[in-house]
Amino acid sequence: MLLLDKIMVVLVEPSHPGNIGAVARSMKTMGLSHLVMVKPKKFPHYEASKRAAGAESVLLDAHVVDTVEQAVAECSLVLGTSVRDREVSWPTISPRLAAEQATAHLNAHNSHRAAILFGRESSGLSNEELDLGQAQIRIDANSDYSSLNLASAVQIICYEMRVAMKQGLSDEPLNENLTRAQLRQRSASEELRAGHLQHLQETLEQLDFVKSKPPTMLMRKLTRLYNKADLSIEEIQILRGILSAIQNQQHRS
Amino acid sequence: MLLLDKIMVVLVEPSHPGNIGAVARSMKTMGLSHLVMVKPKKFPHYEASKRAAGAESVLLDAHVVDTVEQAVAECSLVLGTSVRDREVSWPTISPRLAAEQATAHLNAHNSHRAAILFGRESSGLSNEELDLGQAQIRIDANSDYSSLNLASAVQIICYEMRVAMKQGLSDEPLNENLTRAQLRQRSASEELRAGHLQHLQETLEQLDFVKSKPPTMLMRKLTRLYNKADLSIEEIQILRGILSAIQNQQHRS
Numbered sequence: 237m238l239l240l241d242k243i244m245v246v247l248v249e250p251s252h253p254g255n256i257g258a259v260a261r262s263m264k265t266m267g268l269s270h271l272v273m274v275k276p277k278k279f280p281h282y283e284a285s286k287r288a289a290g291a292e293s294v295l296l297d298a299h300v301v302d303t304v305e306q307a308v309a310e311c312s313l314v315l316g317t318s319v320r321d322r323e324v325s326w327p328t329i330s331p332r333l334a335a336e337q338a339t340a341h342l343n344a345h346n347s348h349r350a351a352i353l354f355g356r357e358s359s360g361l362s363n364e365e366l367d368l369g370q371a372q373i374r375i376d377a378n379s380d381y382s383s384l385n386l387a388s389a390v391q392i393i394c395y396e397m398r399v400a401m402k403q404g405l406s407d408e409p410l411n412e413n414l415t416r417a418q419l420r421q422r423s424a425s426e427e428l429r430a431g432h433l434q435h436l437q438e439t440l441e442q443l444d445f446v447k448s449k450p451p452t453m454l455m456r457k458l459t460r461l462y463n464k465a466d467l468s469i470e471e472i473q474i475l476r477g478i479l480s481a482i483q484n485q486q487h488r489s
Numbered sequence: 490m491l492l493l494d495k496i497m498v499v500l501v502e503p504s505h506p507g508n509i510g511a512v513a514r515s516m517k518t519m520g521l522s523h524l525v526m527v528k529p530k531k532f533p534h535y536e537a538s539k540r541a542a543g544a545e546s547v548l549l550d551a552h553v554v555d556t557v558e559q560a561v562a563e564c565s566l567v568l569g570t571s572v573r574d575r576e577v578s579w580p581t582i583s584p585r586l587a588a589e590q591a592t593a594h595l596n597a598h599n600s601h602r603a604a605i606l607f608g609r610e611s612s613g614l615s616n617e618e619l620d621l622g623q624a625q626i627r628i629d630a631n632s633d634y635s636s637l638n639l640a641s642a643v644q645i646i647c648y649e650m651r652v653a654m655k656q657g658l659s660d661e662p663l664n665e666n667l668t669r670a671q672l673r674q675r676s677a678s679e680e681l682r683a684g685h686l687q688h689l690q691e692t693l694e695q696l697d698f699v700k701s702k703p704p705t706m707l708m709r710k711l712t713r714l715y716n717k718a719d720l721s722i723e724e725i726q727i728l729r730g731i732l733s734a735i736q737n738q739q740h741r742s
Contacts, residue, residue: 262641267631290636332652376651380521383543387642388515393644395628399585402629425722445734457727465718474710481698 237344239401241338244270244351245390245444246307248365249425251357253278257287258387259354266394271298272351280450304365313341314369316361317389319382327371331393334373335400352393357386416447424461432472439479442486492595492654497523497604499560499644501618507613510540511640513547519647524551525560525598526605557606557618558663558683565676568620569614570642572635573693579713580624582692584646587626588653598676605646610639620709621679623716666736678723685725686712692732695739 241443245263250256260271271294273279279300287430288295301307314462315334321397329337353369355361375392377384385391399482406466424432437455440446467475498516503509509532513524524547526532532553541548554560561567568587569579582590592604606622609616619625628645630637637645677685690708691698699707718724 258638261636261638264632264634265637265641266589289638290634305663329598330652360640376655377518377647381517381543384512384518385511385514385542385640387638388518390640391644392648395648398629399583443731443734445731454727457724461718461720461724461727465714467714471710471714474707474714476694478698479695481693481696482738485696485735485739 237392238267239339240267240397242268242342242349243268243338243344244272244307244311245350245354245394246272246274246277246304246351247386248274248304248307248361249276249356250279250351251277252386253281253284254287255386256281257289257291257460258285258385259293259296259390260284260288260291262387262391263394264294266292266391266398268394268397269294270299271295271341273298273300275302277302304368308351308353310349312345312348313338313349314353316353316356316366316369317375317393318360318366318372319375319377319384319389320360326369328360328374329371329374331375331396332400334371335396337371337471338397338401345488354386354389381387402443403437422467424467426474428469429462429467430446432476435476437478439482441475444485491520492738493520494522494593495602496521496591496650497525497560497564497602498642498647499525499557499604499606500529500639501527501529501557501560501606501614502609502724503532503639504530504600505639506534506537507540508546508610508639509534510532510542510548511638511644513537513541513544513551515640515644516647517544517547519644519651521647521650522547522550525550525553526553526648527557527560528555529553542584542622546639556737557621558679560603561606561621561679564604564679565598565601565604566591567679569619569622570602570608570628570646571619571625572628572637572642573613573614579619579622580717581627582624584626584628584649585653587624587646588649590624592653594615601676607639607642616709623719632640675722677720681722681725682715682720685720685729686715688729688732692735695736 245259245268246255247259250273256273256276263269263271282296288347340350342350347384353365373393375389435456435457437451440451441449460482498512498521500509503526509529516522516524538545563650595603599659606614626646628637628642643714680683686708689711690704693704694702
């Protein structure tokens with residue numbers, strides 16, 4: 237079972253059905269599928285399905301429960317989320333650290349589950365609800381405007397979970413058809429680089445572009461320039477093709 | 490000036506005004522405020538203002554332009570975004586690496602700006618638009634469902650930028666009096682880069698090096714090559730000097 241499948245997103249009393257749909261979409265794009273709602277105001281609702289836009293499967297599989305305790309009953313790791321600082325201070329961790337800790341926890345305990353709690357649009361999670369978790373995840377936001385949309389908060393957390401847990405996902409390679417592209421991007425060897433720079437220098441000398449022979453300072457700058465570009469084998473071929481065309485032009489003249 | 494203030498979010502032909510508002514909200518929560526739109530279908534629009542929900546300031550200050558070139562004209566770092574793999578492979582980096590690179594770039598070049606391009610809801614960015622950037626940021630998503638909402642994509646990128654730049658947030662102004670060496674290393678503007686590539690294309694056409702006019706695929710590869718090199722102003726001068734020498738040679742022939 238993939239680690240991402242062991243994470244439940246728990247929405248506590250969401251008010252707007254559109255937000256529920258947007259949350260489903262945020263989750264599914266990152267590969268999460270378990271949604272639990274505690275007393276949603278309106279669900280099911282056409283607005284939720286509309287905003288889910290292809291992630292209806294998450295809504296169809298969602299569970300609706302009456303209390304946060306029920307929602308997290310099977311979870312050994314429970315993390316609340318907040319954008320605010322609290323007077324009563326729970327251990328507060330960043331989304332990144334939360335993702336690392338969740339990854340470590342789920343890797344260490346094969347049959348366990350984790351829950352991430354997201355509070356009401358208006359008032360977040362209560363202190364009692366945060367008490368159910370081991371820590372609160374604080375998404376650092378603009379202190380002048382920390383009004384993170386519910387689905388955006390879910391997006392950030394799910395994104396961090398995905399990044400942290402990707403190492404465990406061997407069946408989802410980042411790039412499926414990269415072989416040819418990789419070849420195209422493969423850096424040229426030192427020998428190929430030197431060959432190109434030699435060809436370049438010869439061409440510049442033939443062009444009478446250089447004032448001194450050998451044009452040490454100029455070649456130093458061009459070497460630096462092309463080193464920055466980290467030329468691929470294909471790129472060296474293109475550049476040398478151009479140099480040859482310049483030389484052929486000269487021979488004709 | 491804070492680093493986050495140097496980043497422009499560029500939406501290319503957004504269709505839905507609601508998305509524009511949601512983008513403004515995503516940006517502002519993370520402390521970004523510069524929004525540029527290329528030919529938005531409907532803007533200004535009440536739906537955008539409604540979804541902005543307190544982030545109207547971003548919409549009021551937003552710029553609307555006709556082309557992506559105009560949008561990024563003042564930016565020395567341009568990054569496109571994508572959730573797909575492309576046949577022609579641009580250097581592809583993760584949101585996290587992009588944030589680190591942008592932080593390093595903006596820290597090193599005090600007066601510079603960066604732009605992050607986000608494509609159309611339906612079809613993303615064109616190859617030509619991706620060509621304007623040094624790299625594409627790929628947000629890794631569920632291969633079965635990668636339909637990331639526009640505002641969600643913006644949220645993830647802005648979140649990573651905020652995390653990376655939080656370390657860089659200091660009131661200490663960077664030295665305004667740059668040394669000559671720094672000037673030499675300063676990245677060329679988008680305008681200077683475009684001028685070089687135009688000059689290069691003309692020269693190649695005159696050399697009869699190209700098989701098709703305009704040599705789109707070749708120029709795409711050369712654009713990528715020189716974007717990788719992050720050319721300085723001085724380097725552009727050198728390269729254009731060489732191109733002029735080639736052209737002079739031809740006129741003599």
